[in-house]
Amino acid sequence: MSSTDPKSLLPDSLAARVSALTIKDGRAMAVVDAAGLGERERSDIERALGDILGQRDDVQETRVVMTAERTQRRIIAVGSGKGGVGKSTLTANLAIGLAKRGHKVGLVDADIYGPSQPVILGNQGEKPVARDKKLVPVESAVGIPVLSMGHLVEPGRALAWRGPMAGNALTQLIDAHWGDVDTLVVDLPPGTGDVQLTMMQRFKPLGAVLVSTPQDLALIDAARAGQLFDQAGVPVIGLVENMAGYACPHCGEISDPFGKGGVETAAARLDLPFLGRIPLDLAIREGSDRGAPPALDTGALGAPFHDIAAKVDAWIGAHN
Numbered sequence: 001m002s003s004t005d006p007k008s009l010l011p012d013s014l015a016a017r018v019s020a021l022t023i024k025d026g027r028a029m030a031v032v033d034a035a036g037l038g039e040r041e042r043s044d045i046e047r048a049l050g051d052i053l054g055q056r057d058d059v060q061e062t063r064v065v066m067t068a069e070r071t072q073r074r075i076i077a078v079g080s081g082k083g084g085v086g087k088s089t090l091t092a093n094l095a096i097g098l099a100k101r102g103h104k105v106g107l108v109d110a111d112i113y114g115p116s117q118p119v120i121l122g123n124q125g126e127k128p129v130a131r132d133k134k135l136v137p138v139e140s141a142v143g144i145p146v147l148s149m150g151h152l153v154e155p156g157r158a159l160a161w162r163g164p165m166a167g168n169a170l171t172q173l174i175d176a177h178w179g180d181v182d183t184l185v186v187d188l189p190p191g192t193g194d195v196q197l198t199m200m201q202r203f204k205p206l207g208a209v210l211v212s213t214p215q216d217l218a219l220i221d222a223a224r225a226g227q228l229f230d231q232a233g234v235p236v237i238g239l240v241e242n243m244a245g246y247a248c249p250h251c252g253e254i255s256d257p258f259g260k261g262g263v264e265t266a267a268a269r270l271d272l273p274f275l276g277r278i279p280l281d282l283a284i285r286e287g288s289d290r291g292a293p294p295a296l297d298t299g300a301l302g303a304p305f306h307d308i309a310a311k312v313d314a315w316i317g318a319h320n
Contacts, residue, residue, distance in 0.1 A: 009056075014048060019067070026060040028053040034066040038131050042066055074320060075174075075184045075205040076312065077234070080212060081221020083114070083190040086242040087211045089288050090278065091187040092120040093295035093302070094209065095144050097309025098183060100295075103316075106137060106181035108173045109148030110199065111189045118150040122291020127151055128176075135176040142296060145181065147173045170198050183316075191225070200232035207237040207315060209275065209308075214241055214262035222263075226270065237315045238273035239263050240308060243280040273315075276308045 007015045020031040030049050034042050046064045053062045078094065080087040088111065099105040109117035118124040121140040128135045128151050137145035149169060174184065186205070189195050199205065208229045212222035226236050241263030245254050257280070267274040278284070283301055287294050295305040 009052060010049075014045065014052075017045060018049075023053075023056070023059060026058065028056075028059045028062045030062070030064045032064055032066050073178065073182055073184050074316065075186055075199075075203055076237070076316070077186045077188055077199060077205040077208040077229075079188040079196065079208055079210055079225050079229070080190045081210075081219075081223070081225040085190075085211050085213050086278065087190065088116045088120060088187050089284065089293070090209070090211050090240060090242060090305070090308075091185055092117060092142075092144075092288070092293045093305035094309055094312065095185040096142055096293055096295040097306050098185065098313060099144060100306070101309060101313045103183040103313070104181050105144055105183045105185060106178050107144050107146040108170075108184055108186045109146065109150060110170050110173060110186050110195055112149050112169055112195055113189060115148045115150030117146055117148045117187060120288045120291065120293060121146055124150065124291075131177055135172060137176055137178060141291060142293065145178070147176055149173075170195050171202060174203050191221070196225075196228060200228075200234060204232070205234050206319065207235045209237050209240060209312065211240045211242055212263050212266075213243045214256070214260055219262050219266050223266065223270065226272070235319070236272050237312055238275035239267045239270075240275045241277045244277035246280040249282070273311070275311050276304055278304050278308075 007018055007021050010018060017032050018030055019033050022029050030053070032045055032049075034045075037045070049064055050062045053059050078087055078091040088109075092107065095105045095107045107117060107121070109115045118126070121142055121144060123138050123140045123146065126138045128138050128147060130136070135147055137147045138151055140146055174186070178184065186199065188199065210222050210226055212219055222239070229236055241261075244260065245256055247254055264274045281301065284294055287301070294301040295309070296302065298306065
């Protein structure tokens with residue numbers, strides 16, 4: 001920073017918040033990015049600027065203007081027609097994969113009735129705080145901030161909420177202090193209920209990823225979920241086939257307990273991109289249960305998730 005730049009007078013932590021600083025005719029004018037700051041933090045910054053700039057002989061008056069432009073965040077929804085197809089595991093690993101590709105990613109666990117992201121991301125039992133009547137996301141060991149109903153209710157407690165309550169809960173999770181996050185990956189509940197409708201109406205996603213196992217019943221439900229997104233004008237980025245092939249740990253033989261290739265066939269029939277397959281692998285389940293998603297690694301176990309993230313990243317680049 002040039003010595004003639006007034007911002008060079010400021011500590012780095014303060015200068016990072018000052019988007020513009022001019023000194024003219026005895027008046028110092030500072031424009032501060034106050035996004036995500038509470039009233040006390042804003043007052044502290046204003047006081048610090050007054051103290052520092054007031055020491056200059058050419059400054060008789062200091063004015064501070066606070067701005068808080070809302071970051072335009074894209075939302076990528078991950079849905080499925082039915083539960084038990086590995087949607088939450090894919091969501092967490094997709095978020096990690098997109099973060100590794102340069103996106104500033106946050107994760108919303110919108111599966112109100114069956115939240116699992118606190119387990120997968122290793123921050124179960126932690127509680128978010130509220131600031132200015134909005135939630136502050138919980139940090140995770142994998143570097144992805146997350147908000148989930150699992151952080152707000154006791155583990156194992158059943159929620160008996162009607163649609164409007166679930167929709168309001170979703171709003172609190174998304175309309176939070178996400179800071180510089182530019183991409184929210186949202187783990188939707190299975191099916192086509194009130195939470196999905198609230199998502200479409202209030203926070204229209206940029207696109208959606210659908211997850212299914214190869215079996216016929218799951219594919220029927222996935223197609224129904226795809227119709228919901230289509231009717232809401234949300235493009236489907238593509239389909240993912242999960243639990244595709246099981247390698248016997250003893251002999252290495254590949255079997256297909258849920259069928260094979262059904263999702264790719266369905267994608268072709270629906271004229272939608274096929275994003276890839278995730279194998280049925282015990283190590284994926286074990287990693288998810290202990291808060292170590294496979295996408296943290298670039299090895300064979302994480303490779304399918306990174307391939308899918310690369311395709312989603314390319315789609316975002318073409319549609320953003």
